[in-house]
Amino acid sequence: MSPVFALAVIAYVIATGLALAYLIQRAEVIHRLASVVIVAGWVLHAVSLLRLGLELGRPPLGTLSEALSLAIWIAVGLTLWLERASGLKVLGAFVLPVVSMLGVSSAARGLGLAQMDRALTSAWLWTHIALALIGIAAFMLNFAGAIMYVLQERQLKARRPGAFYYRLPALETLDRLTYRTLALGFPFLTTGLILGAVWAGRAWGSVFAFDPLAMLSFVAWAIYAATLAGRAAAGWHGRRAAYFSIVGFAALVLTLGAGLFLPGRHGS
Amino acid sequence: MPLFVSGLNHRTAPVDVREQLAVDEDKLREILHDVQATSALSEALVLSTCNRVEVYGVADVPGEARAVCFRMLCRQRGLDPARLEGALYTHLEADAVRHAFRVAASLDSMMVGEPQILGQVKDAFALAQACETVGPTLHALFTQAFAVAKRVRNETEVGRHAVSVSYAAVELARKIFAELGGRAVLLVGAGKMGELAARHLVEQGAYPIYVANRTWPRAQEMARALSGTAVPFDDLPTALGAVDIVITSTGARHAVITHDMAARAVHGRGARPLFFIDIAVPRDVEPSVGSLANVYLYDIDDLRQVVDANIRERAREAHRAEGLVEREVAKFLARLSDVEVVPTIVSLRARLEDIRAGEVRKALARLPDASPETRAAIEALSAAIVNKILHVPITKLRESSRAGAARSWTQVVHELFGLGRAAGGD
Numbered sequence: 001m002s003p004v005f006a007l008a009v010i011a012y013v014i015a016t017g018l019a020l021a022y023l024i025q026r027a028e029v030i031h032r033l034a035s036v037v038i039v040a041g042w043v044l045h046a047v048s049l050l051r052l053g054l055e056l057g058r059p060p061l062g063t064l065s066e067a068l069s070l071a072i073w074i075a076v077g078l079t080l081w082l083e084r085a086s087g088l089k090v091l092g093a094f095v096l097p098v099v100s101m102l103g104v105s106s107a108a109r110g111l112g113l114a115q116m117d118r119a120l121t122s123a124w125l126w127t128h129i130a131l132a133l134i135g136i137a138a139f140m141l142n143f144a145g146a147i148m149y150v151l152q153e154r155q156l157k158a159r160r161p162g163a164f165y166y167r168l169p170a171l172e173t174l175d176r177l178t179y180r181t182l183a184l185g186f187p188f189l190t191t192g193l194i195l196g197a198v199w200a201g202r203a204w205g206s207v208f209a210f211d212p213l214a215m216l217s218f219v220a221w222a223i224y225a226a227t228l229a230g231r232a233a234a235g236w237h238g239r240r241a242a243y244f245s246i247v248g249f250a251a252l253v254l255t256l257g258a259g260l261f262l263p264g265r266h267g268s
Numbered sequence: 269m270p271l272f273v274s275g276l277n278h279r280t281a282p283v284d285v286r287e288q289l290a291v292d293e294d295k296l297r298e299i300l301h302d303v304q305a306t307s308a309l310s311e312a313l314v315l316s317t318c319n320r321v322e323v324y325g326v327a328d329v330p331g332e333a334r335a336v337c338f339r340m341l342c343r344q345r346g347l348d349p350a351r352l353e354g355a356l357y358t359h360l361e362a363d364a365v366r367h368a369f370r371v372a373a374s375l376d377s378m379m380v381g382e383p384q385i386l387g388q389v390k391d392a393f394a395l396a397q398a399c400e401t402v403g404p405t406l407h408a409l410f411t412q413a414f415a416v417a418k419r420v421r422n423e424t425e426v427g428r429h430a431v432s433v434s435y436a437a438v439e440l441a442r443k444i445f446a447e448l449g450g451r452a453v454l455l456v457g458a459g460k461m462g463e464l465a466a467r468h469l470v471e472q473g474a475y476p477i478y479v480a481n482r483t484w485p486r487a488q489e490m491a492r493a494l495s496g497t498a499v500p501f502d503d504l505p506t507a508l509g510a511v512d513i514v515i516t517s518t519g520a521r522h523a524v525i526t527h528d529m530a531a532r533a534v535h536g537r538g539a540r541p542l543f544f545i546d547i548a549v550p551r552d553v554e555p556s557v558g559s560l561a562n563v564y565l566y567d568i569d570d571l572r573q574v575v576d577a578n579i580r581e582r583a584r585e586a587h588r589a590e591g592l593v594e595r596e597v598a599k600f601l602a603r604l605s606d607v608e609v610v611p612t613i614v615s616l617r618a619r620l621e622d623i624r625a626g627e628v629r630k631a632l633a634r635l636p637d638a639s640p641e642t643r644a645a646i647e648a649l650s651a652a653i654v655n656k657i658l659h660v661p662i663t664k665l666r667e668s669s670r671a672g673a674a675r676s677w678t679q680v681v682h683e684l685f686g687l688g689r690a691a692g693g694d
Contacts, residue, residue: 157558159558169446238562
């Protein structure tokens with residue numbers, strides 16, 4: 001693993017600590033410090049991705065660890081942008097733990113170790129991976145928004161304001177956040193999965209072929225599809241939509257975990 | 269010359285003493301002029317609100333200055349000065365700075381974080397300035413106190429979180445609906461507190477406002493007062509489906525809004541949240557309404573609980589603000605004491621530079637054939653020696669000022685180098 005990527009992951013872990021400290025303390029200094037560390041980590045991360053790509057002579061998406069690393073990078077970028085655009089300063093405290101967790105597991109598996117079968121690489125493949133990754137990044141934020149929604153909703157229903165009542169934004173703000181991130185992530189994940197299936201069909205002659213990641217990813221997709229349909233058609237909002245988002249993300253993490261640690265065609 | 273603050277506040281003096289001592293602006297003007305005439309204080313500012321009467325000043329003998337000021341205040345109000353004994357506190361130097369910062373930042377207020385005090389301090393400062401009793405020390409102190417108050421307001425939440433039931437309801441509404449602009453409100457009943465909460469919502473942009481009342485003329489009257497629309501009491505179930513926030517404050521003996529009624533309204537409105545604020549006792553909304561999806565129901569006890577939680581949250585934030593004030597006090601004192609030693613450093617440098625320039629001139633006069641290189645070397649050599657000699661004394665002076673011993677050090681330096689009158693020794 002490249003030391004630059006290790007540094008980036010360390011920065012994310014430190015930023016997670018700072019973001020959580022900000023959630024508790026709400027001292028402006030801590031938030032500024034956290035922002036600096038995140039940006040530093042993000043830039044280091046970009047450098048490591050670039051270097052890896054140049055070294056391998058192909059997009060740094062060949063293994064699932066590499067792909068995960070890029071997904072994290074996109075998610076962190078989205079978080080930085082959203083925090084600035086919407087003034088939602090506590091967002092980091094809910095996204096970064098997931099980022100750190102995935103970052104550490106990606107780092108643990110190592111990057112750029114596996115030799116790609118030249119015959120298997122194609123523009124189709126890269127597009128399949130890249131699109132799915134943007135979807136996954138958006139769902140990281142979707143998950144963070146859903147967690148915040150559930151916490152705030154509980155406080156308001158219980159009629160006893162606790163720590164989260166003061167720290168989290170309004171329910172409608174959070175509902176909008178989860179809806180928008182869902183609407184952003186879903187088309188990317190869908191297109192990514194379709195391309196993957198088509199490509200798998202051409203390369204191996206079958207769409208699923210007992211690959212655990214492929215199977216599970218369709219489960220996650222189905223959950224997100226149901227959430228989106230529920231929101232768009234049945235007017236689901238609030239708690240139910242938030243619960244579905246959380247379950248969907250759990251399925252997604254399970255999918256990635258299966259890909260990272262179980263043998264299969266997506267294996268590292 | 270020492271800075272001091274002396275006075276009494278809501279914690280040290282009962283209200284009858286405070287109200288007797290509180291003085292209006294004209295009287296304050298007189299007192300400030302009298303104070304100026306006594307020459308017991310070189311600078312003075314009097315802050316008089318319903319919760320505190322304080323004199324901020326700079327005086328050689330703060331104890332005497334305090335006695336003079338409060339004698340005047342008591343005479344002005346016909347109060348026996350003996351009654352103030354025990355109620356008066358006095359803080360000096362660093363403690364006085366801290367006190368000024370805490371008062372301006374509303375950390376010393378009866379209701380911590382209340383916003384009026386800063387304006388009152390600003391008025392007192394403006395008045396003292398108009399009376400020309402503000403000198404450099406008080407000017408620096410209060411300019412900084414206003415900056416600290418602003419920081420506390422911006423960086424902590426000590427002034428946020430409603431401490432009244434009607435405002436707590438508005439804040440809750442904002443935790444459900446991010447924006448209150450364009451939210452429809454239904455006011456049921458004519459209770460005072462309900463009207464107040466509705467008014468707060470209107471101020472936040474809530475619109476339109478519907479008013480329902482069993483007495484039709486009363487509904488119309490209230491609707492006019494709130495620029496809203498009166499709706500017949502029987503249309504309540506329909507109205508429920510069309511609004512986002514419902515405030516109830518009727519005198520009815522039984523629930524006006526039943527579970528069934530609310531459930532039907534919720535069913536018809538998709539998943540938009542519906543917020544019930546029930547201020548009536550006995551309650552107007554059946555408690556089970558609160559268990560409906562996307563419905564939030566707060567009765568008067570719930571709102572009081574929220575207010576209590578808000579007050580606790582303010583106290584936690586006040587604790588954070590105290591730390592901020594503490595750091596600002598240290599910074600202010602450091603700057604103030606730097607100001608004390610800077611004139612000495614400047615004149616010390618000037619003195620040595622005079623000597624150096626004079627000696628270099630003499631030496632060069634004796635060396636008419638010296639090349640430009642030699643002249644430059646002599647200049648550089650002498651300048652280097654002066655700088656080396658000055659380095660330690662200047663460092664020591666700065667350190668001494670931070671340790672609070674600036675005065676004795678500046679005096680020694682003035683004596684040793686014959687710098688004339690010692691700064692700060694007057």
